[in-house]
Amino acid sequence: MPRPPTQLPQFSSVSDVAKRLSAAGYLTDKQIATTVFLADRLGKPLLVEGPAGTGKTELAKALAAATDAELIRLQCYEGLDEARALYEWNYKKQLLRIQASQASADGADWHSVHDDIFGEEFLLSRPLLTAIRRTEPTVLLIDETDKADVEVEGLLLEVLSDFQVTIPELGTVVATRRPTVVLTSNATRELSEALKRRCLYLSLDYPSAEREREIVLSRVPDLAPGLAEQLVRTIRALRALELKKSPSISETLDWAQTLLELGLDTLDETAIGETLGVVLKHASDQERAAAELRLN
Amino acid sequence: MAMPAAQPAAPAAGPAAPGGLAGHLDGFVRAIRDAGIPVGISQAVDAAEILTVVDLLDREQLRHGLAAVLLQRGNQRQIYDTLFDLWWPLGDRPAAVDADGDTDGSEAVTLDAPDGEGELDPAQRLREELARLLAEGDEEELARFARRAVALLGQTAPSPSGQSWFSYRVMRALSPDSLVSSLLEGLLAGGERGGMAEQVARGEIRERLKSFKDAVDTEVRRRQADERGRDRIAKSAVKPLADQMDFLRAQQGDLAELRRMVAPLARRLAVRLSARRRMGREGRLDFRKTVRASLGTGGVPVVTHHRPRKIHKPELVVLCDISGSVAGFSHFTLMLTQALREHFSGVRAFAFVDSTDEVTRFFSPGADVADAVRRIGREADVVAFEGHSDYGNALEVFADRWPTVVGPKTSLMVLGDGRTNYRPPGLPVLADLVQRSRSAHWLNPEPRRLWGSGDSAALKYAEVVDMVECRNAAQLADFVTTL
Numbered sequence: 003m004p005r006p007p008t009q010l011p012q013f014s015s016v017s018d019v020a021k022r023l024s025a026a027g028y029l030t031d032k033q034i035a036t037t038v039f040l041a042d043r044l045g046k047p048l049l050v051e052g053p054a055g056t057g058k059t060e061l062a063k064a065l066a067a068a069t070d071a072e073l074i075r076l077q078c079y080e081g082l083d084e085a086r087a088l089y090e091w092n093y094k095k096q097l098l099r100i101q102a103s104q105a106s107a108d109g110a111d112w113h114s115v116h117d118d119i120f121g122e123e124f125l126l127s128r129p130l131l132t133a134i135r136r137t138e139p140t141v142l143l144i145d146e147t148d149k150a151d152v153e154v155e156g157l158l159l160e161v162l163s164d165f166q167v168t169i170p171e172l173g174t175v176v177a178t179r180r181p182t183v184v185l186t187s188n189a190t191r192e193l194s195e196a197l198k199r200r201c202l203y204l205s206l207d208y209p210s211a212e213r214e215r216e217i218v219l220s221r222v223p224d225l226a227p228g229l230a231e232q233l234v235r236t237i238r239a240l241r242a243l244e245l246k247k248s249p250s251i252s253e254t255l256d257w258a259q260t261l262l263e264l265g266l267d268t269l270d271e272t273a274i275g276e277t278l279g280v281v282l283k284h285a286s287d288q289e290r291a292a293a294e295l296r297l298n
Numbered sequence: 299m300a301m302p303a304a305q306p307a308a309p310a311a312g313p314a315a316p317g318g319l320a321g322h323l324d325g326f327v328r329a330i331r332d333a334g335i336p337v338g339i340s341q342a343v344d345a346a347e348i349l350t351v352v353d354l355l356d357r358e359q360l361r362h363g364l365a366a367v368l369l370q371r372g373n374q375r376q377i378y379d380t381l382f383d384l385w386w387p388l389g390d391r392p393a394a395v396d397a398d399g400d401t402d403g404s405e406a407v408t409l410d411a412p413d414g415e416g417e418l419d420p421a422q423r424l425r426e427e428l429a430r431l432l433a434e435g436d437e438e439e440l441a442r443f444a445r446r447a448v449a450l451l452g453q454t455a456p457s458p459s460g461q462s463w464f465s466y467r468v469m470r471a472l473s474p475d476s477l478v479s480s481l482l483e484g485l486l487a488g489g490e491r492g493g494m495a496e497q498v499a500r501g502e503i504r505e506r507l508k509s510f511k512d513a514v515d516t517e518v519r520r521r522q523a524d525e526r527g528r529d530r531i532a533k534s535a536v537k538p539l540a541d542q543m544d545f546l547r548a549q550q551g552d553l554a555e556l557r558r559m560v561a562p563l564a565r566r567l568a569v570r571l572s573a574r575r576r577m578g579r580e581g582r583l584d585f586r587k588t589v590r591a592s593l594g595t596g597g598v599p600v601v602t603h604h605r606p607r608k609i610h611k612p613e614l615v616v617l618c619d620i621s622g623s624v625a626g627f628s629h630f631t632l633m634l635t636q637a638l639r640e641h642f643s644g645v646r647a648f649a650f651v652d653s654t655d656e657v658t659r660f661f662s663p664g665a666d667v668a669d670a671v672r673r674i675g676r677e678a679d680v681v682a683f684e685g686h687s688d689y690g691n692a693l694e695v696f697a698d699r700w701p702t703v704v705g706p707k708t709s710l711m712v713l714g715d716g717r718t719n720y721r722p723p724g725l726p727v728l729a730d731l732v733q734r735s736r737s738a739h740w741l742n743p744e745p746r747r748l749w750g751s752g753d754s755a756a757l758k759y760a761e762v763v764d765m766v767e768c769r770n771a772a773q774l775a776d777f778v779t780t781l
Contacts, residue, residue, distance in 0.1 A: 016352075016359055036352065036362040043351050044344075051372060097595045189372065198370045199340055205372040210437075239498040242505070244557065271494050295494045 012069045012139075012182075013042050028057070028064030029217050037204040038065065047162050047183035049147075049198060052206030055250025058186040061206075062143040065182065071139035074181070076129035078150035084157060088167060090126045099124070120171035130161050133181045140181035147197075148187040155197050158185075162200055208241060209251065217251060222258040232269045233258055236295075240281065243294050249281040256280050271297050320346060326385040327368065329532050333381060334542060335374045341367050360386060380519070384528050387520045388445075420450060421471040429477050432506050433484045440506070444513035447472060452518055463521040465514045474507055542770050545627040545743045556630055557667070559771050563778060564637030581605040613644040613707050615735075617696065619714030620680065621651045621687040627743035631713045632671055634774075636661045646703060652688035654696040655679040687717060689755065690724030697727050704731050710738040712763065716749070716756035723755040729762040741768040741777065 013019045019042075020035040030038070038061075041048040050058045066073040076087055096119040103115050127135065133142040144158065161167060165177035185201060187193060209217065211234055218230045225233075233254065241248045249257075260280045266273045275297050282288045291297070317324070327342050344367040352363040361382050369378055424447055431440050451471045454462045478500075485499040523531040543556070587603035616635050620628040628649075635647045639661045649657045655678040660670040674680070704710055710731060716723075732738040742749065742756055746767045749756035759765060768774050 016356075032358045033362040033365075036359050037366045040348065040351060040363055040366055044347060093600060094595050097598060097600070101596050192371075195336075195338075195370070199338055202366040203369050204366060205369070205375060207372065211435075235498050235502060236494075238505070239501040242501045274494065295497045297494055 011042050013039055015039070022068040023061075023064050024220075026064040026067035027220070028060055028068075029213060029220060031209065031213055034061070034204065034206070037202055041202045042182065044202070045180060047185055047201045048204060049185045049187065049193070049201035050204045050206055051187045051189050053208075053248070053250060054188055055252040056206045056208060057251055058206055059143065059145055062141055062145075062184040062186070065184065066141035066143075069139055069141070069182070071141045071182065072136070073141050073143055074129050074133045074136075075143045075145060078144065078146045078148075078154065080149060080151060082150045082154055086128055087130050087154060087157060088128050088161075089131045089169060090128065091120070092124045092126050096124050122172075125169075125172070130157075131167055131175065134161070134165055134167055134175060134177040136181070137178055139179070142181040142183045144183065144185045146188060147185045147193060148190045152194065155194050159196055159200065162197075208248070211235070211238060214238075214251065214254060218254060218258050221255050222262060225258050225262055226267065229261065229267060229269060230258065233261070236269060236274065237281070239295065240291055243291060245282065245287045245290065246284050247282070247287065253281045319349060322385070323349065326364075326381065329381050329385065329529070330368060330378065332533070333377050335369065335377065337368055357386060357388070380516070381532055383516050384519060384523050384532055387523075424450065425472050425477075428472055428474060428510070429480060432474070432477060432481055432503070432510065435502070435506055437509060440510050441513040444468075444510055445517045448514055448517040448521065452514075452521070462525070463518045465511075465518045468514050468518075469511070474510060478503055478507075542772055544769050545630055546624065546769070547626070556771060557633055560630070560633045560637050563771065563775060564634055564640070613705075613709065614638065614646070615703055615708050615710050616645065616647045617654075617710065617712045617714075618647065618649050618657075619651070619687060619689075620649045620674065621685070623687065623717060624715050624743055627715075628713065629671060630771075631741070632661075632674075633667045636667045636670065648696060648700070649674055649678060649680050650687075650689075650692035650696070651680045651685055652691050653680055654692045654699070656700065686719045687714070688721050689714070689716065689718045690722040690727075693724040693727040693731070697731060704735050706734070706736055708735045710735040712738070712740040713743075714740075715742055715744045715754065716740075716759050716765075717753050718755045720753045723758055725758060725762060728759065732763050738763050739777070740765040741774070742766065743769055745769060 013022070016032075016035050016039045019039045020030045023030050023035070023038070037048065040046075050061060052058060062075075063073060065071075099119050100115060129142070133140050147155075147158075162183060165180050166174055168174045208214070214237070215230050215234045218225065218234060219227065222230075237249055237254050237257070257277065257280045260277050261269070261273070264273075264277070266277075274295070275292070278288055278291065278297075282291055323345060324342070327337055327345060331337050345364055348363045348367055349360075352359045354360060361379070364382070365375065365378055369375060424443075428443065428447070431443050447468050448463065448465070452463045452465065452468045454464065454467070481503050482496065482499055485502065486495055519531055545556075581604045584603045584605045588599050588601075591601055591603060592599040616631070616638075618628055618631055618635070620632070632647075632649075635645065639645050639647075639658075645661075646656065646658045647661060648654050657670075657674050657678050660673050660678070712728075740759060740763045742765055744754070744756070744767075748754065749760070749765075750758075756765060766773075766777050768777060
């Protein structure tokens with residue numbers, strides 16, 4: 003198997019990853035930094051799996067910012083197909099071209115029309131093809147891979163292992179510069195073994211108390227450190243309950259923002275009671291939290 | 299394959315292993331495979347490549363690096379960490395490390411005799427230190443302390459068969475659980491008790507105690523491995539993966555784990571059932587829409603548009619044995635029922651012991667499962683006589699009281715072990731139900747070889763209905779995909 007186009011590593015060490023990502027506004031821990039470093043070194047796609055709101059997509063964005071690359075995003079959904087992921091011929095334009103040649107008296111012969119309508123001009127490039135054709139640094143984010151159908155995984159396999167796409171009418175497009183690939187998944191379904199094997203696996207869970215506090219303070223810098231501490235402890239207590247949807251990092255940040263907007267300086271029972279809707283989005287979860295934490 | 303027992307002190311990658319680093323890695327990979335985590339050859343090769351890239355002196359880098367290629371699921375991480383700690387242990391002399399790193403004089407406990415500070419015995423002083431560390435909540439400090447505590451307290455008297463290490467000795471000597479109230483005092487910092495603050499603090503203390511206990515266990519395992527060989531310890535240290543856990547043997551603690559697996563499973567089942575609806579031929583041609591769309595292509599109808607097909611709403615009837623013998627299983631299946639209710643309106647649930655009652659009403663979307671199960675036990679009319687399973691009577695009551703529930707659109711799912719206590723199994727009733735339904739399945743939590751043994755009528759039932767062995771979540775997932 004031909005090795006995909008090589009590329010100089012972008013990071014020099016694990017601590018370099020941590021430093022540059024945090025400069026881009028993403029606080030890593032050892033696991034994240036090591037895995038990102040390895041993905042960069044080994045030139046493998048990075049598969050990030052974890053519950054919603056733990057910063058999977060953020061990681062890709064920060065990676066793009068840290069390496070001065072452009073982020074190209076392929077959002078997966080049920081029913082995503084080649085035409086939406088890879089490329090598509092702009093058949094409307096092609097039809098117009100054919101009709102135009104019929105209308106004009108000179109009557110260009112079929113061959114020239116044929117060559118013409120399968121040219122660059124009529125090709126609609128979708129995220130995967132775009133990412134492969136770019137010559138500048140690129141981070142390709144394939145978001146919520148688990149939402150896509152199994153067939154799409156087959157397509158991804160081909161693209162991610164060789165970084166080339168074959169378009170029958172045009173020939174094979176080979177990447178001149180391998181994009182950094184990040185796949186995310188909420189683990190609603192098991193991705194195929196073949197796809198997982200080609201990727202480095204990073205399981206993102208809720209962060210440690212310390213890291214979460216740092217994240218809160220870096221994202222909501224105006225929050226008093228004491229309140230941030232209290233907030234993180236409460237969030238952790240909520241996560242320990244068996245809720246339908248445990249509060250994620252993004253909800254912690256929302257909560258911090260809310261407290262700041264409301265000008266609350268301590269997180270007591272009334273403050274939590276009033277703002278619980280920011281973190282818990284199910285009525286049953288709210289009831290449960292209120293009962294377990296003795297809010298009333 | 300094992301490294302010489304006397305040399306666990308070698309840094310992360312011990313060069314002493316026969317076969318060198320590669321051989322050591324190979325042993326590690328095999329141990330992971332033995333624990334039930336599938337690792338392909340290409341992954342093993344990748345793992346070797348990892349060794350050339352990471353900083354081998356940084357143990358955490360090695361841990362996360364290998365995890366990135368060897369693991370493919372989040373729930374495998376715990377087993378992986380256990381095995382990693384066995385295969386790539388920390389050095390053997392935490393006290394020496396402490397002497398460099400620790401400045402608070404804690405090694406006095408390990409080295410010096412009590413010096414005029416009173417007649418506190420070592421355990422008492424360790425206990426005080428533990429209380430301080432738990433209050434501070436520094437994980438690394440706590441782990442280091444755990445190592446020292448095991449060294450001092452975890453050891454039995456040497457015997458001819460060698461030393462033994464036990465975590466219960468450490469826990470008994472330190473009895474960390476008795477520290478809770480003073481810790482609580484400290485965390486609340488004079489705040490009032492009883493409110494939310496206390497609940498939050500309690501949760502936090504629980505978490506810290508658990509991490510201390512885990513650290514002690516890890517250290518004990520490491521020392522046991524030195525004495526008795528790594529492979530033996532590895533086998534006993536690893537719990538089965540949650541989806542391999544037997545329903546009938548699930549403990550209270552495991553149920554939480556299982557519960558977390560239900561939601562995705564139900565979603566998958568729902569997708570499965572609704573994918574059927576979506577696939578297949580499209581509906582009738584929508585002429586108007588097609589002509590409209592053709593204007594964009596100069597009047598050539600390039601894309602045809604179709605009316606959506608009528609949606610067939612699948613109806614699912616769940617008939618669930620909730621007698622004591624299948625408690626773990628029925629708890630799980632009721633959770634599945636609840637999760638399904640959130641995706642489908644057409645789910646009806648019935649529970650039985652020796653009589654049957656409809657329990658759909660307990661599973662309103664958003665209701666709490668544990669609560670629903672408790673209410674079913676209390677309020678539902680599932681026990682007619684004495685509370686032992688009677689499948690025959692239960693099926694008859696079901697067919698009698700709800701004759702129209704099972705129809706040609708219904709999928710019927712029976713959940714139970716088919717142990718009838720030697721009463722009539724009511725086969726004709728079941729056969730009739732199966733015939734009336736669109737499809738029918740019976741999920742049995744017992745291993746196939748036990749079907750038909752003793753009072754089990756499973757084999758008889760299997761003749762009239764498709765019976766599936768469903769002992770753990772993995773098998774249930776398999777069943778869902780074949781549906």
